[in-house]
Amino acid sequence: MSLALNPLFLPPALGAFVFDPALVPEERRPFVPRYGDPGWSVLALTQNPSATDDIIYWRWFPEVFREPFRFASWTLINYPLPDEDVARHGAAMRSKLSAGRILKTVNQWSQFAQWLHERGITRLSHVAAEDLADFALQLDKKRGLARNTAVGYLVGLSRLHYYGRHLPQADRLVEPPWVSEGMDDYLPAATPGGENITEPISPVVMGPLLVWALRFVEEYADDILTAYEEHRRLVAAADALDVPLTPGCGDGLVSFLEQLEAEGRPVPVTSWNPNKPLAAAGIFLAATTGTPPKKVHSTMRRPRWKAYTRDHHGPCLLEAPVTAKLGGEPWHEPFEFYSITTLVKHLVTACFIVLGYLTGMRTGEVLGLENGCCPDLAGDEEAAKRHLIYGRVFKVARDENGNHDSAGIVREAPWVAVPQVVTTVRVLERLGSDGLLFAAEAHDPRLPERRSGRSLAIATMSNRIESFIEWVNTHAESRGRQAEAIPADPHGRVGTGRFRRTLAWHIARRPGGLVALAVQYGHMRTLISQGYGSRSRGGIHDLLDFETARNVAEHLSEVHEAIQDGEGISGPAARRLIHSAAQEHHRFGGIIASVRQARSLLADPTLNVFENKEAFLFCNYDRAKALCHPGRGGKNEAPSLDRCKANCANIARTDTHARKLREAADSLNRQATSGLVPAPLADRLRERAQNLAELADQHDNDRVMPGTGAEL
Incomplete structure (x- = not known):
């Protein structure tokens, strides 16, 4: 995404696009910011489906530095570094940055600008090499940053220096001392980083969490999906009735209410919580009685039906049966129209837990899986058990120039799928998304125009895991199965990034009996080894x-x-x-x-x-x-x-x-x-x-x- 070099070193017009929209996938073109916007979304710079809509805000910078760094950031986005600058740097460096790294680099620049402002420095050209050395020192001594994080700051400042040749003289940064001397003397001591310092999920947490996730996927999914299909049918029927009102269009609803009144049965409402105002179930009643939704609302406001609803109200029960059992009893009460979508969210969350834990994929790789990623295999029964999952990897994806490829690359060696994973993929495929298994359009329909082609965000999935745990614990208590509740993890939220480390932990240690599928770990080590063996x-x-x-x-x-x-x-x-x-x-x-x-x-x-x-x-x-x-x-x-x-x-x-x-x-x-x-x-x-x-x-x-x- 490079624009023609600006020979006059002048910033673009305030209304100009920050980068060329024609180089952006069509569904993300609305996210391309204008140069004068108070914030720049970087979402259009990436094709990773799980990327969040992160924004660079210029209020991060002191006012005196706001415009110089706006122009430097525009240059950062549009111009790749020349090979000689990349080659001479002491740390690993790319000619162009990914969207996430651009956001992080500009954020680090903002903290540098704040530090300069506190020292009374108002121009980048006034910064001396000694100032840069002091800034590097305070990253360790005052802020206590890890070595890898401090490297990011120093590399970012080196990049700012290199881009100075395209900036006005007053906005050019002196060469940092670490460019010629090396970084070691300006960095904290080395410490282990990455996934190795991520705490695995405690076995006493992972065990019941996986048990409940597998219950949803293998036992409860049919019930939930059947009820959800009925829910969608009713919603579609109500939408089709949203037409101009005609004489007699409310007769079906009145007949339905009169029958309820004669039999003393409750009127379906959206909420029967005594602490919340009653509201008739408009969509449900419209679809059930063939009445336009507008007519439903006007009819239910009549004194007769308003009074009857106040004294006789109840849930909107779906006709879908509850067939799965828990301890010999139905696992759930009859499904309710307005709560089935919550169960669908928990089902999708359970699918993520199973995939994230039993495959070894990174979070973004799970969220980037597409329909058809796990094809059925032809052949004998034994061959059919060896399913493979084809998907994209993002962290190590590079283009022909060695820069990060935000669209990811298809993994050369597919992942090996145990039967539970195959079942999980089939459940997600049944939910009806045409593209991504975790498509935001299907599983989080808010603002669909901003979610086209995107998956559920990592933060969203992390929050849903916590909601899933809360639902499970409430459900277990209501069923007298407190022993099956999921305890709090001693290291905090379960999140999404700990499953991969936890899988490795359990395969290596296999604490028999504490974790569901413990007997599978030995087989999974073999399968994973075979999947990676030729790589x-x-x-x-x-x-x-x-x-x-x-x-x-x-x-x-x-x-x-x-x-x-x-x-x-x-x-x-x-x-x-x-x-x-x-x-x-x-x-x-x-x-x-x-x-x-x-x-x-x-x-x-x-x-x-x-x-x-x-x-x-x-x-x-x-x-x-x-x-x-x-x-x-x-x-x-x-x-x-x-x-x-x-x-x-x-x-x-x-x-x-x-x-x-x-x-x-x-x-x-x-x-x-x-x-x-x-x-x-x-x-x-x-x-x-x-x-x-x-x-x-x-x-x-x-x-x-x-x-x-x-x-x-």
């Missing part, structure tokens, strides 16, 4: 590596500390476990802070140690010795912890495991002697308890103590 390792694999390595490092660090405190180790792999714990402590100290460290740990076969809490053991994984993989000559990179064998040479146990074995054995014996279980089950419980106690005794007999030379 460079990146994306979700980075998160999988990171979480797996963190898990290993934490466990080995705990083992090392336990050994130092005098705990013993038993099992065929006892010496290997002691050695691994010492090696990990020496190299990593129990802390993995980057993907590079994660890969380094996982590349060391002596550190491939995984705890199986269900079997009370550590697996010191050696593929050649593993009994969980019968074909041990294959390419299995991780153990199948759900198939641990008691005689495997990779097993090691700690005193802590032995203590937990005895606690589990005592618990089983108490159940067996309680008199509350049938005799055959009690016998099996006692047999299981005896086996666990024998494993604990075996540990006590075979344990290796620190200082015996076993760690060598």
Whole structure:
């Protein structure tokens, strides 16, 4: 989106477009701002469907800097940087910026302008290199910004300097010192960033959240969609009746009301809350009785029907049946005309939760999915289970010049879809949007002219997740199922960006029983690995590596500390476990802070140690010795912890495991002697308890103590 160079260095006319509307997709041309507008929308600069309508406001800038930075921003939008400027910069730089980065850069310029104004500097040409160094210093010392954020500020100021050659002399910024000296001396210390510092959703939250989302998708969807179809039919019928009134057009409504009055039945109203004024259900009554909506409203204002409605009113019940069950009872009361749209919102939210959690996609990638993205496959039954999802990626999309491609690019390796994801896609397709699965026009009909071609916004979906959780908890309480409520997450709102990290966390750790579909995680690791196998390792694999390595490092660090405190180790792999714990402590100290460290740990076969809490053991994984993989000559990179064998040479146990074995054995014996279980089950419980106690005794007999030379 480049305009011809302005040789006179003069700003455009106030009424001129900021950039050429002809270069913008037609549905976004109304968003192209004029140069003199108090705010510039950047929505027309991007084709990402989940992009928000962000606006650059000139009130952000002190008045003395407002026009210079307006012109600089116009230049930023329209002119790519020359290759020599891009090449000489110390940090990664693009010749043109994405819409989001333009907004962020101008916002950072506004904060720089405020800082200059506070120091009494009123022109960019008056700024000295020392001033820029001071500004960089205060980003760390006073504002405490992370290194990556501070880099953005410095790169933005470098870009402002480069564009100075197109600006009037008074508005040109001196070359920042970091351009020639490098950025390191002007930045805070490096810290881990990106998705690796995003807190995963707590298992006690993710478990019930996913259970309820899957209930909506797999069990309740048919009921909701059937009721919603009836709702849409009634709305369409009422719209068709919005015609000029004719004599007798209200007779059907009067007959309907007289029948209600004769039988003492309630009049359908939009709200029967005693704290709100009553209002007859105009659309519902119009469609039901074939009466124009205008006539419905005038009829319901008559004293007779107004008084009857006041004393006899109730909900507008749809005829759609409630077929799904919850605990043997209908999961919901009969559907109501004015509340079914709320259930549809919750259904769409449940679909997002399932897709966001069980695919590994980023939020924007989920919201960018289109109808037909998951085609049915022909072939045998096994092949049909291996559905693929074709969609676009946006974060790493680049055009031929290496600049960000806001439209995204079709992902070369499609995502692999487990059956629950396929069901979710089919539900969204049934909702009737022709384009995007999460089309704003279909799922958020406010201001449709501003939502054409766009998906639901990320912030909107984040708010809907919170509303979904609130609805679930209210519903669970009303059904006496408080144990199934979704608790608050200790790290705050669930949001939309934490599902991807949480998936990696659970695949790497698989806390059995706490999260629905835990048994699927091993399969999902295999499927995801196959989907990424022929590509460079990146994306979700980075998160999988990171979480797996963190898990290993934490466990080995705990083992090392336990050994130092005098705990013993038993099992065929006892010496290997002691050695691994010492090696990990020496190299990593129990802390993995980057993907590079994660890969380094996982590349060391002596550190491939995984705890199986269900079997009370550590697996010191050696593929050649593993009994969980019968074909041990294959390419299995991780153990199948759900198939641990008691005689495997990779097993090691700690005193802590032995203590937990005895606690589990005592618990089983108490159940067996309680008199509350049938005799055959009690016998099996006692047999299981005896086996666990024998494993604990075996540990006590075979344990290796620190200082015996076993760690060598």
